[in-house]
Amino acid sequence: MGHREDLLEGAKRCLLEKGYARTTARDIVAASGANLASIGYHYGSKDALMRQAVIASTEEWGAGLARMAAAGDEAERDADPLGRFAAVWDRVLQRIATEPQFIAAQVEVLGLLPRDAGLREAIGEVLPEGGEELLAAFEGVPDTEADPETVRVVGSFYRALLTGLMVQSLLTPDRMPTGRDLAAALRRVTTGDVPGPA
Numbered sequence: 001m002g003h004r005e006d007l008l009e010g011a012k013r014c015l016l017e018k019g020y021a022r023t024t025a026r027d028i029v030a031a032s033g034a035n036l037a038s039i040g041y042h043y044g045s046k047d048a049l050m051r052q053a054v055i056a057s058t059e060e061w062g063a064g065l066a067r068m069a070a071a072g073d074e075a076e077r078d079a080d081p082l083g084r085f086a087a088v089w090d091r092v093l094q095r096i097a098t099e100p101q102f103i104a105a106q107v108e109v110l111g112l113l114p115r116d117a118g119l120r121e122a123i124g125e126v127l128p129e130g131g132e133e134l135l136a137a138f139e140g141v142p143d144t145e146a147d148p149e150t151v152r153v154v155g156s157f158y159r160a161l162l163t164g165l166m167v168q169s170l171l172t173p174d175r176m177p178t179g180r181d182l183a184a185a186l187r188r189v190t191t192g193d194v195p196g197p198a
Contacts, residue, residue, distance in 0.1 A: 004042040006032040011053035016101040019108050020050060051122040054109055059126070061102055062133050068095055069137035082183040088138050089179035092162070096169050097176070103166045110163070131155020134162065 010032025014023040017031075025046040029036050043049035069088045079087070096103055113120045131151040136142060138158055146155075161182070169176060177185070187193055 066137040086179035086183035134158040
């Protein structure tokens with residue numbers, strides 16, 4: 001790897017270990033083995049590098065999430081939509097539970113968006129792509145097959161649920177719902193059916 005890649009990897013490590021706002025240029029240099037001047041040369045500023053670290057980390061996590069969501073067996077793929085919904089969410093919730101540093105970094109970044117125009121713009125440029133990936137993961141369809149309106153509406157639903165569950169995992173990790181709980185809630189919201197005791 002060259003200095004550019006080393007810096008990005010170092011910034012991604014700092015994002016997990018120290019958080020977005022607390023990471024300094026010297027922290028990145030220490031984590032990457034590069035020199036201080038190389039941040040400006042390759043990225044323009046520490047903030048620009050950290051924005052790239054957020055985007056790269058999020059894309060990597062999203063790709064892993066898509067692989068995990070798609071890992072169901074044939075019986076699951078043949079299940080009714082709510083059964084598939086529950087099974088996929090169980091795997092996603094497991095991933096959330098095992099990566100608290102990543103989740104904390106993501107939630108921190110969300111909190112900074114109203115006050116950091118550069119960060120908001122950088123995230124906004126890649127956010128629509130996440131809707132296609134989430135739709136593909138949860139519905140088992142290639143991300144190229146979904147029409148833009150479905151991506152906008154349904155992808156936004158999955159993103160909202162995912163973001164909310166990330167926040168909830170930091171607040172009340174011992175009271176997280178299961179995929180079955182989420183499916184029961186969705187059934188109640190859409191049909192008015194009140195689930196009985198399990």
